[in-house]
Amino acid sequence: MSFASLGLSAPLLKAVAEQQYTTPSPIQQQAIPAVLSGRDVMAAAQTGTGKTAGFTLPILEQLSRGTPVKGNRVRALILTPTRELAAQVAESVAVYGKHLRLKSAVVFGGVKINPQMMKLRGGVDVLVATPGRLLDLYQQNAVRFDNIETFVLDEADRMLDMGFIHDIRKIIQLLPAKRQNLMFSATFSDPIRKLAKGLIHDPVEVSVTPSNSTAKTVAQYVYPVDKKQKPNLLLKLIEEQQWQQVLVFTKTKHGANRLTRFLDEAGVTAAAIHGNKSQGARTKALAGFKTGEVRALVATDIAARGLDIDQLPQVVNFELPNVAEDYVHRIGRTGRAGASGQAISLVCADESDLLGGIERLTRQTIERRLIEGFEPVHPLPENAQKPRGHSKRKPHHKSHKTDHPEHKDGQRAPAAHKPARRRRPRPKNAGQNNRGQ
Ligand code: AMP
DSSP states (O other), X not given: OOSGGGTOOHHHHHHHHHTTOOSOOHHHHHHHHHHHXXXXXXXXXXXXXXXXXXXXXXXXXXXXXXXXXXXXXXXEEEEOSSHHHXXXXXXXXXXXXXXXXXXXXXXXXXXXXXXXXXXXXXXXXXXXXXXXXXXXXXXXXXXXXXXXXXXXXXXXXXXXXXXXXXHHHHHHHXXXXXXXXXXXXXXXXXXXXXXXXXXXXXXXXXXXXXXXXXXXXXXXXXXXXXXXXXXXXXXHHHHHTTOSSEEEEOSBHHHHHHHHHHHHHTTOOEXXXXXXXOXXXXXXXXXXXXXXXXXXXXXXXXXXXXXXXXXXXXXXXXXXXXXXXXXXXXXXXXXXXXXXXXXXXXXXXXXXXXXXXXXXXXXXXOEEOOOTTOOOSSOOOSOTTSOOSSOOOOTTHHHHHHSOBOOXXXXXXXXXXXXXXXXXXXXXXXXXXXXXX
């Protein structure tokens, strides 16, 4: 199948060819005609599947056929949970729309609002925004929504995780009733479905990977290791396996800083990226990582969300995430758009319950690999998926108190709606149904 057969016109086909995309990815094959049909679309797709082009290309196609935008108005609004993702989606809009005469802009918090107001003054065809800043701009009359033709909610699951639900509902109420709605999410939990009900009407449902499944092209391994040995093991792996570009996940901002210092001191150029860093520092770290100047990018979940680094070969979970779905997101950073990648988790005994949650969610037992000299004193169970009779319930309480995990991207309050994520004793047939956990 070719891009031309999907109904895109010459300026877009030219831009796609310039990106050297030869075939539309599965999500693009499904989403592009669905969006062009004008119907609402609900898509289950992880980052890395090509979903951004999946909605950007048909939106640009539709906009290029309509009438140009006027003062302070917007024709297509794309909401994303984080600044990084907003910036990357905006970049895609610019790249794919290069040969069209459409105006686009991106707005997010953490930077001055005035230049954004100026940019919006003449109106833009496509606006990419994070929810908080968009509402600020709206309240200051810098943007009007009455001409919105298409509304996209990107990474809806993450929006809810980050506590944006009220902002999203507010924004939706401000939109004109007649519009096309597109919703993208890696996972479809009950709260997402509830949100979708109020937003999407008679949608075309598009799905490329069953929700909560991990990308097939990613080889996954668990390296059992004692907690104290993790930094040294990571260093050994980076050096011996000669990883030139590795994205490392930690659970906390402080943990990210500590590990970055450790790697730097050991001679591996590293940079941390998390919500306490200024926008400038994050952009610089990401740019350095992309050019190869920075060998290890150490990130928290929220900050890493939406990072689009072409063909990232190596992802390491220095610590497992508290929320099993985040594992799926994390490893979605590698093996993108058909390229193969490797995701390695350094797991200590304290984390065996978290590992069990991940293995149940993704319905797999991840291969264990012991490294000589790093065999753990406190071993991991061979099959962490098995529900335990009496669970050790402590592992991450301590870190909650002393080293707060990052819940948010700057300004917004964390979601208070996730008590169900705390581990409960599981029934015998756990693993069949982890939805809404
Ligand atoms: P996304 O899932 O939108 O974050 O896209 C993941 C990566 O795939 C990005 O780096 C895109 O540039 C790339 N990509 C998107 N569509 C294609 C395609 N049809 N062929 C090859 N690469 C693509």
